[in-house]
Amino acid sequence: MNAGGEATDRYGASSRSRWFRHRSARTPIPALPTRVGSVELRNPVLTASGTAGHGAELASYVDLAGLGAVVTKSVSADPWPGNAAPRVHEATAGMLNAVGLQGRGVAVWLDEELPPLLASGAAVVASIWGRSIDDYRRAADLLADAPAGVVAVEVNLSCPNVEDRSGMFAHSAEATEAAMASTAGCGRPRWAKLSPNAGDLVPIVDAAVRGGAEAVTLVNTVMGMAIDPATRTYRLGNGGGGLSGAAIHPVAVRAVHDVAAARPEVPIVGVGGVTDAEGAAELLVAGASAVQVGTATFADPRAPGRIAVDLVDWCRRHHIAHLTDLIGAIHGHPRP
């Protein structure tokens, strides 16, 4: 069941979304302008990294030019093979994944994946990742000459830091600041994508801002695991993985809410378990200036487009003339 009381499947897709799937292809998305720092977006609904491909894969399902932006799969400076199979496992109201950031590297992405995506008219947010500070620097530097259609770079900091065996960049304020600072060479606005697994997000947000982040994207997946008790084996080839989908929506709402309350001057992109317009509106009211749709896209590839269209309708029904009337409204003060 979703927040609107509709029956949902295991990914949180409602019967309404399943009906929509059969109704039409590529419904045009009306404009509903918003801003994330210096980046103007035509609609507050974006795709989430890793759930919409590397390029224009969703073009036959979604009016990509009508979305706020397409956030592409994280790519690193060098090709990376990813994790052993199985890489995904269904969980209650969501999924566990341990894809392991497979990709062909930034240079191939620029040559082969980006051109068709830009040709679709989409605004593009390029997501990069690394295993060391130098990896982040090289990935960002490779984006320096990317076309202007790459409106921002999202820096995925939920990655293992090989120089510090104690964990992920996004779990350490020091490593977050250093990784963000190393990405300045991309020459465009940078969003720090943070992990909900950090005990207290606010010091990590502060570190990301010190490193040059113009906004933060909250949240990446929640650490999880599944074990087959009969065979005494892990369900994922990597052992552990990341939980996403409807199950983590309240985690995302809480993260966005608490960071917005503590740091009202920092723009936030909210992500986690958005399956419908009401879930998107909830993250906006909590303090996000834009939202991303991830796992819902696996249940229905039209989900980002459907939610973007429905959000315009939701705003009309709730007499929201400007998104600024909605963003951060729970806190009673305006958001950037």
Ligand SMILES: Cc1cc2nc3c(=O)[nH]c(=O)nc-3n(C[C@H](O)[C@H](O)[C@H](O)COP(=O)(O)O)c2cc1C
């Ligand atoms: C299969 C899969 C792959 C993902 N790959 C990435 C990635 O490459 N980079 C990244 O920053 N986040 C990645 N994510 C995390 C999503 O972007 C998003 O933060 C998370 O899934 C929560 O949103 P959701 O519940 O709407 O999926 C991935 C998630 C899934 C399910």
